[in-house]
Amino acid sequence: MERRRSFPDVLAGGIFVLIGGAFVVGALGYELGTPTRMGPGAFPLLVGAAVVALGLAIAGKGLIAGEVISFGPIPWRAVAVIVLAVLFFGFTIRRLGFVPTTAVTALLTTLASARVRLLTAVAVAAGLTVASTLIFVVGLQLRIPLWGPWLGL
Structure with a gap:
């Protein structure tokens, strides 16, 4: 069985991981607080972690079960x-x-x-x-x- 890899999915997943990672790194510069009294860094940290997880899932899907999609002309x-x-x-x-x-x-x-x-x-x-x-x-x-x-x- 041949595995197809989807370059657009892997690329998009990588971009999500980079953006989410930047949010995580930026959030670590702020106070995180506690779960009952969250600080200003808690929300960006959680959102960044969610974006990283989503990016990893997209890239993983692109590596495992991707569709071969050709890019058309760029508008x-x-x-x-x-x-x-x-x-x-x-x-x-x-x-x-x-x-x-x-x-x-x-x-x-x-x-x-x-x-x-x-x-x-x-x-x-x-x-x-x-x-x-x-x-x-x-x-x-x-x-x-x-x-x-x-x-x-």
Whole structure:
């Protein structure tokens, strides 16, 4: 019986192990506390350990019972637009405010796909902006200005 190895699964598992390990190492710099009174390092340590365990499971599955999957062409347009959208959000949230920054970010990420039409992208961006505002600003009461100083509002 031939064993197939899945390089994407092994790679993804390795990335999970690296990220989870970084969280574990970072958490050890904080006080862990006790199980009844957890310190600031307890939660990142637990999450990091869970991510490491998940990464090991994914990599193990890829080594033992992987599927042979070939990578298709890399969608460079989508990669570039999504990276641009994340950078836009990070650099403009304080100056434009939550609503316009979220709207533009959602519009950019929706337009990352070549199959989405402009009207659909605008509708999705509007829905995501309303939902995000209700969740983060109204529901969770994050202190983020809805409109920033660049808009003069």
